[in-house]
Amino acid sequence: MSRLCQDRVVVVTGAGRGIGRAHALAFAAEGARVVVNDVGVALDGSSTGDGPAAQVVAEIEALGGKAVANTDDVADWAGARTLVHTAIENFGRLDVLVNNAGFVRDRMLVNLAEDEWDAVIRVHLKGHFAPLRHAAEYWRAESKAGRTPSARVINTSSGAGLLGSVGQSNYSAAKAGIAGLTVVAAAELRRYGVTVNAIAPSARTRMTEDVFAGMMARPDEGFDAMAPENVSPLVVWLGSTESAQVTGRVFEVEGGRVSLAQAWRHGPEAHKSGRWEPGELGPVMEKLIAEAPAPEPVYGAS
Template sequence: MNGLCQDRVVIVTGAGRGIGRAHALAFAAEGARVVVNDVGVALDGSATADGPAAQVVAEIEALGGKAVASTDDVADFAGARNLVRTAAEHFGGLDVLVNNAGFVRDRMLVNLGEDEWDAVIRVHLKGHFAPLRHAAEYWRGEAKAGRTPAARVINTSSGAGLLGSVGQVNYSAAKAGIAGLTVVAAAELGRYGVTVNAIAPSARTRMTEDVFAEMMARPDDGFDAMAPENISPLVVWLGSTESAAVTGRVFEVEGGKVSLAQAWRHGPETDKGSRWAPAELGPVVTDLLERAPEPEPVYGAS
């Protein structure tokens, strides 16, 4: 019996461990051919001698699936181009891009170094943009050649990007940028047969084990709500042809819970019809705040 993503060609970045590895295995289980991308770095982005991409490829092949490893740096423009070429040359095309790669360098704002800001923004935000840019170019070419794809992009934002997280200002800013990137790309790429969505996952990974240590204990009821494998079913569905009507959305996923995140929306307004004087605006702002719902609290805020 064919799987939900039978013969679809899927790139998963950051697929050597954690959530990315779970995505790669889940796509392969549904019949996809998977490009397993992972540059193989430590939690803080430093180099390691480890080769996790090849290990995941071996797992997929041992289960009868098809996969190829990529160690391209997704935040390098040429590396991201090569990643897309790997899919096209090895498997004959590209149907799905799952942007997942990232790491953390957590600090309170007043202690955050410029290099720590730059590194996290580079890998998360540019590391989403660069593969998406080259995949979009490929799909536009296919559409112009009369081969309009049923292409899918699934980006990885975070609750930190949607609501903010104390001690993670660089990570929160990058993940908020990914949510913005998602909605704009969805609007631009629909004409080429491409949908673009994002997830904000909560699961046990190298990045979260210190932040959410109290949530990491495995329960006694047999369901591990923090297992990374809980995140992948939605990603696989979003990567399938069944999801054609869904684009520009951000989904929060944790354990068995799936929810639709609500983006910034226009709220209460007051229009004077002419320019305001600064001294007039105090009561106006007070009235707007009274008519608006309270914002969701920032994670970690007291």
């Protein structure tokens, strides 16, 4: 191992299973001290009563690493503050926040209930904002005290957030919000020595096992392209000091493929020296659409 994150202090949310667990183990393998956060819930967010965070801590310690468990709800304001302070109290500081926690409650839009919308927006979007807000407060204080950090935030968006996904309007909206939060936080926190990036991973987890169940080793790759562990090397690199010049970016990662997602950009435009009349805009819109690239298709759209 390169020990790329030797002695860095890392919080990973939703780290009891799947991609989050892979992140926690990968950071520990590179020398980081890890706070393993997982409240322990089922796929739909209901309580399971087990303790996956403690199990991952035991795995890390068995391999000679250092870790502590945290079971706070990341979308709870006080819980998110406690999570950040768990790192500081146990390891003396916080260097990296990996926001990963989430669950799904998939429905077609006309069948989606209010509580299903609220629950997914809460855990994904507020569950990213609340830990980020408390971590940012700590890093700002460190910077103002003359101890400018080399801090990193890695958020978890999704292809559903970048392109949309049929049957996942709540999840898609939350993940799109996370991408937007990422670029704003990157702009605001850079002055304090903090970079903020996001990933949009494709991997086999509890949320995606039905989608990727038949996808294992690919002939051209020779390994399990959908394994969660494939996502973590990029996250570890983004959490290292080597990534200091990279901020405000969203990366897609799947198997051995890493790509930079292109954000919304200004496209073709039309001008007149005054206000448009509604009746004038039909041919104008037709021309603009003809000049622009076709949008990427929504996942699952026919």
